[in-house]
Amino acid sequence: MDVEALAAASRRRRTRERILTHVALILGVCLFALPIWITLIGSTHEVDTIGRGDVPLLPGAEAVHNYATAWFRGGGSRNTFQVPASTMLFNSLMMALLIAVGKIAISFLSAFAVVFFAFPGRMIFFWMIFITLMLPVEVRIIPTFQVMTDLSLIDTMTGLTLPLIASATATLLFRQFFLTIPDEYVEAAKMDGAGPLRFLKDVVLPLSVTNLAALFVILFIYGWNQYLWPLLMVTDRSLETVIVGLTKMIGNGDAQNEWNVIMATAVLALLPPVGVVVFMQRWFIKGLTETEK
Template sequence: MSATTDLEADRLARATVRRNARNRWVAYITLSLGVLIFAFPIWLTVVGSTHDASTIGRGDVPLWFGPHAISNYVSAWLTGGEATRTTRSVPAWVMLWNSLNMAVLIAVGKIAISLLSAYAVVFFSFPGRMVAFWLIFITLMLPVEVRIIPTFEVMVNLGLINSMTGLVVPLIASATATLLFRQFFLTIPDEYVEAAKIDGAGPLRFFKDVVLPLSVTNIAALFVILFIYGWNQYLWPLLIVTDRDLETVVVGMTKMIGNGDAQNEWNIIMATAVLAMLPPVAVVVFMQRWFVKGLTETEK
């Protein structure tokens, strides 16, 4: 009886091992296919940026690197390609600098305003506190496209067209970040507030010495999200900026493509696209640990 039981247990154990191995292989194959689907266009872009314009213009894009990588990237970085009769080319470094400034200012501005507004809503008691919070929350229902015309009119009246201020200020306020910080601040124990009062700490000192250190991982996670949000902005920079010296890289690449005909310098466009991918990737890679920790950490 005991030998039969041992054989049955051994058979079940081996079946479990085979099933787990099969499930792992299925997971690996699925993930590999997903990586190939998402990575293949990026690979084509990187490879295309190393060939000449005539090769890509013929639709004959090889799957391996070509001999023109250095010249293409130097041309994209310094000149942005050849100018046309209607538009002049903008160097990639200028567009990248504008996008970097806009993304950083939007991310920092959103976080600063959201921190202060959430702190006021949670730790201060004043008439209309929750009314103010819900008014902020309701703005989530109004996408940029809905309020873009009145916002544009305000920028025109203030004389902020073709300026970095006009690019950044309308995009700084963030109801989402305010909501997330408010929900986090509500988890801070009341004992911290009482201890700060006993020590004689005022609101600003409590905010600086207690709230900010506890919010570091949340700030890091939001910075990554908001930086990419600012970097990928297209509609608002397209409307607010006509000076090509203030052009962002997303808008600039669209203008480089133009009508999408074979006369475009696709090698320079692809080189610019690769350069445009580097800053967001660098931010995600550099802040990955804080980003994951800020999204998953529940005990503060």
């Protein structure tokens, strides 16, 4: 009887723990998902509904009109120049892709050189790269802006992306991964007569696929969410990114804001990063958790 009583008590305790765990998870999901749900639902109602301060929880009948308006015309204050969401999304997509691909390419090659090449001062160069992690963005942003001005790169996609391509964090992560590659691989490649580029292409790159995928997701979202640098670099509204554009859509008077179109644009701005995470979820998780190569 004592054994059965202990087993029953243990089952009840596990049941309570599972219930508490699920309650905590549900509360967490509601906390994070409720604002997104309100934005999604608000994008399907008329502007007057949102303007009155109503918070609808059920979809409305204006979804097609609101999203078409956001995509082709843009929204915000009626007294300001409106940029279509399609233009802003394209600019953000180009910026995020160029930053992610550029960061990965430069960091991958610099880490490869530091780990697999023996040249004077290689660790000095590595620590010079690493030290940049200690400099806040605010410290570097004024001199970087001055350099872009001197090079006449204001209001260009090059000026928008080039200063953000260098990444000390990605270089450090790639270096730590390359150090886990067995020396036998290097010796075998030398015995086969493989040069550095062939070793990079046939050995290092295939081993790094999951790490590349994980970093691509992180860096894509980093580039997509950029606000301060595009705000400083771009005065041409045709190059405006969606993150900056959303803030400019909100005018000084609440009554003049097309909140339904603004919310539709906000929902559209969520789709590309969510799509990247969902599409690359398997490689992303594997790249973050995989330890044995």
